[in-house]
């Protein structure tokens with residue numbers, strides 16, 4: 282009995298040690314959808330595409346979207362395939378798509394794929410949009426399609442506008458999602474509307490930033506920086522300084538590669554808001 286007293290703790294320590302080691306042959310089980318909430322499933326005869334976001338909903342503006350494809354016959358998830366999507370908004374007289382990324386596998390994950398969509402508008406009852414997925418598993422093409430619900434956000438986190446170059450652009454707010462009283466890392470997307478169905482990323486422009494609080498004499502904040510294009514993220518990055526909680530207007534100007542202003546105005550005593558802006562309230 283005395284011996285057992287010592288052997289048990291030793292065994293326990295050995296177990297701890299072996300279960301913590303990450304040898305290649307024992308698979309580390311991670312929940313790949315942790316922190317995500319399923320929005321809906323797209324089902325066809327053979328597969329179920331599970332679509333996830335952080336909130337479990339689609340919103341107007343920028344949406345990070347994750348997905349995985351389940352085999353309906355044995356409930357396993359596929360690890361290698363190619364997939365693309367076509368979001369469509371059906372309007373009374375015409376239909377159009379929206380800015381979108383490609384869909385690629387999340388680094389260090391087996392089953393989870395990721396991309397983004399920017400819904401530039403939505404109907405009050407959340408209707409109008411659908412997504413069609415086209416994908417290929419082991420040299421066979423498949424398709425799954427469904428209507429989706431897109432909620433309108435309270436504040437303007439996306440804006441569609443005509444530039445002075447007669448091109449229609451879309452800017453969406455990516456970050457901060459949870460603004461703080463601090464210098465926030467601001468990210469935005471910039472796409473142009475080439476056709477109703479094609480919205481390529483616009484590179485190497487500049488988006489100037491002047492955040493203001495209309496309720497408090499339209500004061501600004503120190504240490505903001507303009508947004509410039511980041512090649513690795515394919516988005517625009519800058520610093521957004523927020524000195525207090527409340528409602529802020531992020532006044533913007535869009536400049537092309539020659540620094541010509543395509544849209545927006547400098548804030549002065551007479552011009553209290555740019556015609557190009559986003560909103561934040563926190």
Ligand SMILES: [Cu+2]
Pocket residue numbers: 370372377402
């Ligand atoms: Cu529309």
